[in-house]
Amino acid sequence: MNPITPADQTVAEPRAPEETITASILSAVAEHRLPAGTKLGEQALSDLFSCHRSNVRRALTSLAAQHVIEIRPHRGAFVATPSPREAREVFEARRTVERTLARLAIPHAGAADIAQMRAMIAEEAEARAGGDKPAELRLSRAFHMKIAEIAGNGVLGQFLAELTLRTTLILGLYGDASASSCARDDHGPIVDALEAGEEARLVALVDEHLAHLEAGLDFERGASRPMTLAEQLSPGTGI
Amino acid sequence: MNPITPADQTVAEPRAPEETITASILSAVAEHRLPAGTKLGEQALSDLFSCHRSNVRRALTSLAAQHVIEIRPHRGAFVATPSPREAREVFEARRTVERTLARLAIPHAGAADIAQMRAMIAEEAEARAGGDKPAELRLSRAFHMKIAEIAGNGVLGQFLAELTLRTTLILGLYGDASASSCARDDHGPIVDALEAGEEARLVALVDEHLAHLEAGLDFERGASRPMTLAEQLSPGTGI
DNA sequence: TCGCCATTTATTGTCGACAATCACTGTTAA
DNA sequence: TTAACAGTGATTGTCGACAATAAATGGCGA
Structure with a gap:
């Protein structure tokens, strides 16, 4: 309950x-x-x-x-209920932080890391197929945090932990429930580029991934959500 | 007292x-x-x-x-007493954050902002000349925070506030007391580049500024600083 | 004289109770 | 019927006292 x-x-x-x-x-x-x-x-x-x-x-x-x-x-x-402006700032910050983390991760990514990330992607896909939203969200976040772990910068890692959490809140407020957040397999190519050590492609993929996530937001919907009990009980389509 | x-x-x-x-x-x-x-x-x-x-x-x-x-x-x-490793991570994070903030600041920097920054630089130089360390530190930090304010990203601004504070701690631990932190006028050219809107030069200058700051650290000295009263009372040059 | 151990002291952690403030209900009046 | 209002209930903020833990002191023995 x-x-x-x-x-x-x-x-x-x-x-x-x-x-x-x-x-x-x-x-x-x-x-x-x-x-x-x-x-x-x-x-x-x-x-x-x-x-x-x-x-x-x-x-x-x-x-x-x-x-x-x-x-x-x-x-x-x-x-917290992030405002649309805060949402945009969080995404900008994420792009900044994750770009650097991805770049830093390249020289430290071992075979075990790559294998683990592929396993996480598979698990995530399985959760998505099974309709297990919580697991999907958890694994998607864990994927990004894994890159931070490989990069080995705890300060930036902490920032990313905070940013991914705020991103989750933002997706809950303004995200499209049907077209899932990371529906497309964006993570797979990222691992490939990381494994290959292709920095330019890796950074571009990370950027694109985050841009796609941000593009799926709809600030009109969540703006007037008072989060009262009435809202939770009446499954009407707004107003 | x-x-x-x-x-x-x-x-x-x-x-x-x-x-x-x-x-x-x-x-x-x-x-x-x-x-x-x-x-x-x-x-x-x-x-x-x-x-x-x-x-x-x-x-x-x-x-x-x-x-x-x-x-x-x-x-x-x-x-807090940042470890050498944490110090390196903080500088890496600062480079990441400040690069983006500088880039974001370019389209928002008005004439009033530029003038205010020049005034801050002058004040900082005055404080340095007068040997007022606290004022110098405060103004140097304010300069960097001013860029964040112009950039208009509160999330990254908050990160920078945290990072600059941690940097101050790091400088206190491992910094060279004689050769002051921002002794050279690194800030002046940064304002010039910001005013001119030359992104590449601006980012390069910010990077260089932070790299110079980091290069001045000496991790040998601060490592074994127990912060006991004995240390504070005997002004020896450390074993 | 030096090292080890018990005692003392100071500081943090925990607890329950009370006061201040806010949200909600029901009432009254227009 | 609606709006404003007073009363009521619940929640947060504040306070002082006590318990638990760690540091510092002093004494003891080798």
Whole structure:
């Protein structure tokens, strides 16, 4: 029922409660289980994760600093709802960051990396075929983060993690639900170019991939989405 | 005595206490008044800003999310001490971000912007001549942030704000104190290229500027700096 | 004299309660 | 019927106190 699950802490590894909370919220947002605008009540979270409210507050302030949620004073925390302008800025930033990461990845990409990426693409295609949206989103994001991992720049990697998450929110708001985001297999050719070490082609493909993603946005639709319960219950076609 | 001053809140504008704290710490770090590794005790801060510890904690978690400070559990908050590897990553990220910002700034740079930047350069030179290190650091940072402002991309601007702050920490750790960071007037030609709208030259100059900054680092010196009182009291040239 | 260990002290983490603020419900009046 | 209003409930913000942990001190023994 609740889209946030306490990130199964099997037995060992008793991480700090705040980390569990942030990780759970991040993955929930990354898989469209928490749509933009959702309220994140403190007591609800402290109940769900059975910890004190102070831990929840720490997690929320940390997430707010990463622009994943927005805290309005005396109002509460809400999943961020990027504006059209912010959406464009995020895509511009992604192009900038991913271009560099792709270039940096070329000399570090080993055979194992390439194989793993191909496996991820296959898994993603399978999830898409099976209609498993959350898995598809998760794997698509993991693909981009894998490039960052290969590139070996943690600072840019962190930026990309933030940007891909915000991209997921943007797609949820303005994305075309039918024509899926990464429907076309854009990732396959990217791996090919990375394996071949063809920098110019790789950068062009990454650019094209992101441009295609951005081109699929429709800012008219999401603009007037109040995210009230009425919206969620009446499946009308708008107004 | 204390390098953190409560950011004079004249009369009106009663901002939230957490914002005052974060702003004060950020500016203190940006002006080398708070060296890397400095402990930021909760009670000390709550005393200084005359607010409750909960506000201090919020400010500290927010700063930790921006990698400006580091929170070690049960140990406290410390001004971040970037490793040599992190330093290289930060510079790589800066090159990536600033290249794009410079390019984006070209079509938006008005005459007023150019004039303001020239004024900032003059002020910076004056501060350098007068030996006012904090002012020099502040103005140099402001110059780079001005380009981001002209570019008009808030997301990349926020990234740059974070990166420039981390750069300041890096310079404090590994920078050459004598040969100042931006000693040469690198900023002047950048404004010229921006005004002329010569993209290739502008990007090259920005790249060169950052490369020069990075080349001045000496990772041997700062590596074994424990930041103990003994170090601060004995002005030896380090074993 | 030096090294190790128990004690003390200071700081962070946690907790529950209360106050301040906001959203919502039901009421009243035009 | 609609709009404005007061009351009510729930949520966030604040506070002080206590517990848990780590650092610093001092004492003990070799």
